[in-house]
Amino acid sequence: METFLTYGSVFLTGGIICTIGQILIDKTKLSPARILTLFVTLGVILTFLGIYEPIVEFGKCGATVPICGFGYSLFKGTVKAITENGFIGVFTGGVTATAGGIAAAIVFGFLASLFAKPTIK
């Protein structure tokens, strides 16, 4: 039952975040690239304001898997690094926390492009 509830809130949170994105695409003609940029920045700002943390506690991966979760990790890492190392954390924290994701995206992206053939659209 507990698992069911957890996955329910994950589904709900992730679904709602994607729905907001879809409404923005349909209503404002913003391109997906702009939506991604907007959501990351929003994730950072909402984490800074302390609004995103409760959403993560409720939605778990439903809040961290969407791209605003990337912004959440960036700012959370910054706060952690500032607490541990002081001022230098302002610059080192964000990228340190997200380094795994960024490196994975670069490496898998490069490898995929080596093996995949471009398709004619």
Place this chain on the structure above:
Amino acid sequence: MNTNLNISNSEYDDLISKKAQKSPILKNIFFAFVIGGIICMIGQFINDTLQHYGISKEHAACFTSISLIFLGAFLTSINLYSRLGKVAGAGSTIPITGFSNSIVAPAIEFKSEGYVLGIGANMFKIAGPVLVYGITSTVILGFIYYIFHYMI
């Protein structure tokens, strides 16, 4: 068909918006909600499985991102992610698999232009702005956070 359109820009915009096909918004929202939700549930499942096998919470979160990025890259390279995107819209763009797709897709597309200026330079066409604005806003707000907590 009158091809000699002698109208102002705003009139032209009105004409285009009238002629443009309306995308079925409710259907789009439904698929974005369901597919976005399912991708997040896959992430939760990977995360729970890793934690079950004794991996710490922080590392499990990191591995979850890496796994989903791998999944996004793999599905893009076999040309499945773009098909999913046609149905799911933002449901496939917003999750981290979509971020991965935004890196892999241009990398594959520009492969013919060479390994350095094709793949290397075009990989971050969409993900680049994401990193620029994400990291810039983090450093600025981190600076404000530092001032508020340690200076005042």
